[in-house]
Amino acid sequence: MPELLSELAVTELPADEASKLVGRLVGQAAAARTDADEFAAVRELARLSPDLDYPDGVIGDAYYAAEWLDCECHADSPERDAAVALETTLRASDPLNIDPGLLSAVTATVA
Numbered sequence: 001m002p003e004l005l006s007e008l009a010v011t012e013l014p015a016d017e018a019s020k021l022v023g024r025l026v027g028q029a030a031a032a033r034t035d036a037d038e039f040a041a042v043r044e045l046a047r048l049s050p051d052l053d054y055p056d057g058v059i060g061d062a063y064y065a066a067e068w069l070d071c072e073c074h075a076d077s078p079e080r081d082a083a084v085a086l087e088t089t090l091r092a093s094d095p096l097n098i099d100p101g102l103l104s105a106v107t108a109t110v111a
Contacts, residue, residue, distance in 0.1 A: 023058035027090030
């Protein structure tokens with residue numbers, strides 16, 4: 001996450017604010033891809049969690065939500081509903097005013 005914040009010219013933020021900012025960026029990138037997985041933003045944020053020591057906030061929420069995405073036994077569960085709500089929130093968050101080249105680069109990495 002520090003590398004991504006550096007690319008955004010954000011050098012220091014409290015962890016919770018940084019997590020929200022990265023969540024907005026990943027959500028915006030997932031929304032820009034017509035071929036993205038239904039849970040692209042949740043899955044991408046969940047991948048960050050282990051390297052960040054499983055933080056609270058949106059990245060921690062995404063990690064927890066991702067645990068339930070590929071299990072058929074949770075297809076109609078509250079956990080799945082929470083993952084749908086989180087993905088919807090991430091994709092609909094207030095878009096960042098960022099360089100189109102950076103958005104394009106991030107969009108290419110979001111499955």
